[in-house]
Amino acid sequence: MDTARLAEIHAACFETPRPWSAVEFDALLASKAVFICQKPDGFIMGRIVADEAELLTIAVLPKAQRNGIGSQLMQAFETQVSDGNVGRVFLEVSAENAAAIALYHKFGFEQAGLRHGYYSTPERKKADALVMVKHQSN
Template sequence: MTPEDLAALHAACFTTPRPWSTAEFAALRDSPGVFLCGDETGFALGRVIAGEAELLTLAMHPTARRRGLGRRWLNAFEATARSRAAADAFLEVAADNAAALRLYQRAGYTVAGRRNAYYTPPAGPRIDALVMRKMLAKT
């Protein structure tokens, strides 16, 4: 997928946090440790640095939701992170994003922290961000 494809799909999915631009996706794709799992239905963009994985964004096209594809790309993110020697995975999600929270909790992520009033929506009050963590390494 090109940075243009990623930006268009991201824009179809998000208003809060704001959609990322083509230039932002291009810069991320060129960054060390960054990887992409996905297709035109959705994608997971992640990175692994120093044994920690970060899910930068997970986007599913609105017409492709509720088919298990979000879980598919989350699993692919985790598998790629493990293959790159990540022991833990982190992500950030808007506290009011119930569907994403369910997905992450069912996948074994737990809340590790809260960033108060982190996101600024187009209208209304600011929204907290939840930082979530999952151990990837088998103990």
């Protein structure tokens, strides 16, 4: 999947804080630490640095959501992370994104922190971000 398609899928899924551009995806993917797992209607991107991983973003086209693609992408992400020497995996998610939070809980993530007013919505509201963590057993 090229970065223009990644940006297109991301834009279909996110308004807040804003969708990422193809240029931003190019810059991220230029790093050896960053990896991506893909399906035709979605992708997940992460990064591994030392003994920690971060789930950078997951996006599934709205028309394809609620069909298990998010879970398949999370499984692919976990496989990628388990191949490294990762002790913890972090992510940030809008406190208003109940579907994503449920998915992350399903995969063993727990809230580790809260960033008040972290995201700005198109209506100029502030939304909190949950910081979530999963401890890996190696």
